[in-house]
Amino acid sequence: MRYEPIRNELFIHNRQNFIKHLKPSSIAVFHSNDVMPANADATLPFRQNNDLFYLSGVDQEESILLLFPGAKDERMQEVLFVRETSDQILTWEGYKLTKQQAQEVSGIKTVLWTHEFNAVLNTLVFEAEHIYLSSNEHLRAVVEVETRNARFIKWCQQHYPLHKYERSAPIMHQLRAVKSAIEIELIKKACHITELGFRRLLQFIKPGVMEYDVEAELYHEFLRNRSKGPAYSSIIASGANACILHYIDNDQECKDGDLLLMDFGAEYANYASDLTRTVPVNGKFTPRQRDVYESVLRVLKTARQMLVPGNTLDQYHKFVGTVMENELIRLGLLQADDVRHQDPAKPLYKKYFMHGTSHLLGLDVHDVGNRFRPFEENMVFTCEPGIYIREEGIGIRLENDILVTRSGPVDLMQNIPLEVDDIERLMQPQ
Template sequence: MRYAPISPDLFVHNRHNFSRHLKPSAIAIFHSNDVMPTNADGTMAFRQNNDLFYLSGVDQEESILLLFPDAKDPRMQEVLFVRETSDQVLTWEGYKLTKQQAREVSGIKTVYWTHEFNDVLHGLLFEAEHVYLNSNEHLRAVVEVETRDARFIKWCQQHYPLHKYERSAPIMHQLRAIKSEAELALIRKACQITERGFRRVLPFIKPGVMEYEIEAELYHEFLRNRSRGPAYSSIIASGANACILHYVDNDQACRDGDLVLMDFGAEYANYASDLTRTVPVNGKFTQRQRDVYESVLRVMKTATQMLVPGNTLGQYHKFVGTVMENELLRLGLLNQGDVRNQDPANPLYRKYFMHGTSHLLGLDVHDVGSKYRPFEEGMVFTCEPGIYIREEGIGIRLENDILVTKNGPVDLMKDIPLEADEIERLMQAR
């Protein structure tokens, strides 16, 4: 892997926490993601299943993790299965984990080859009463292909219909929402790489540059700093394109007098960062652009201070909506009389700020966790207010990643330029 080795202590700790939540006499099984096809004999780049990685550190296809804390044979309480390599595999695909390397990465002593899984599972299931199976339970997920997890669920229930089946996802959502110090170090590293990308592109941006050229500069900096690449599809949206929330075409020229909104983040060791900055293409904000920018920045700073233990997303978003409403009144985008008479269920500010302010961040950019759970120390949220004025061709969003602590919010991106004056100074230094 491109990233530096991770201590197996992280994964030992994660497995211990997960196993404590299992019912007595329970087996939990986690599968790696599939290698997804494109066309002909092409495949997409492999991306590990985040739950399997969280529990094992194994970043390789055709891997399986089996946890059975109450196994009668202590050697079978944690079992890892990895793909058996060969000279042919080495010649065509490269190095795969040996059993010893798999032990070193994961901290799991018992390692088999993947093709031995069915026989090993068969013997263990007769000792077990409950079987925990994994699935992608995310409110925003749209899954149109059958995953390896989904296939295994059907196979397992068909072959062992009398066992009691349980869901692993609720446990994973509970655990993954709170980041350990080791995880935070990886997220900080991703943020540092993102900062390098942003500082690289600031002097590069000028009238006539293509959106995809900016994207290329960012990716260059990501890859040269041991990142696999972007944590998600980057948005490089100039002019009115910035009013399209998930604009990813990135194929237009940046014009003099326009702004360019850049929503991007490096991945490091499968952990995500998520940054948004909006800058003037020519290096100088117009007065209107600066006024809107400063409004978004004030909302961001106020919202950040609300990311504290005990708050909830519902309370938080309601509060941020009120702050945004005041800024839109200040900008002349809303009328005080209309606001007084608005439908509380459909506030007028949503015309210009139609998305949420924050989401959990971790192994997934939109990380797993309950939206009803009060904020706790160790959670990491984005903070990303925006104002989108389509009729003026202005879309401004600002975003940093914030760690919740008992002593107040900690901005993991505090060193990345944010103030309008600093943005202008760095751009004009080219």
């Protein structure tokens, strides 16, 4: 892997926490993601299933984790299955984990080959009453491809129809929402690589460059700092493109006088970062651009102070909406009287700020968790207000990643330039 080895105490600790939530006499099974086909004999880059990675640290295809804390044979309480290699695999694909390497990565003593899984499960499953199965449960998920976990659910229910089946996802959502010290350091590393990418861009952006040129500069900086690349599809949106929230074509020219909205983040060790900055293509904001930018910045600074233990997303978003209303009135985009008489179910600010302000961040850029759960120490949220004025061709979003602590929010991107004067100064030719 490109990233530095992760201390296996992280994965040992994660498994210990997970099994505390299992019902007595339970087995839990987690499968790796598939290597997805593209066209002909091509495949897409492999990305590990986050739950499997969270519990084992194994970043390889055709891997399976079996947890059975009540197994009578102590060797079978934690079993990791990895792909058996061969000379042919070594020649064509490269090195795969040995059993010893898998033990070192995961902290699991019993490591077997993947092809042994069915036989081993069959020797254990009748000792158990419950089987916990993994699935991709996420409000934003659109699942059209059957995963290894999904295929296993059907296979398992067919072969063991009289067992009681449970969902692992609610437990994983509960655990993954709160980050450990090691996880926070990995996210900080991802944020640092993102900072390097942004600082590189400030000296690169100028009238005439293409959006994809800007994206290429990011890839270069990410890859040379041990990242596999972006944690999600980068948005490099110049001019009116910035008013398209999920614009990823990145194929237009950056023109003099326009703004450039960039929403990107490096991935490191499967952990995401998530940054948005909006800069003037020519290095100098117009008075109107600066005014709107300062409004968004004030909302960000106010909103991030609300990312404290005990708050909830609903309370938080209502508060941010009120702050945004005041800024939009100041900018002349809303009238105070109209706001006073608006339908609370259809707030007027949504015309110019139509998305949420924050989401959980971790192994997924939109990380798993319960939106009704009060904020807790060591949760990590984005903070990303924006104002989009389509009729003026202005779209400005600013975003940092915030760690919730008892002593107040900690901005993990506090070193990344954000103030107007700093942006303009750093964009001047050196």
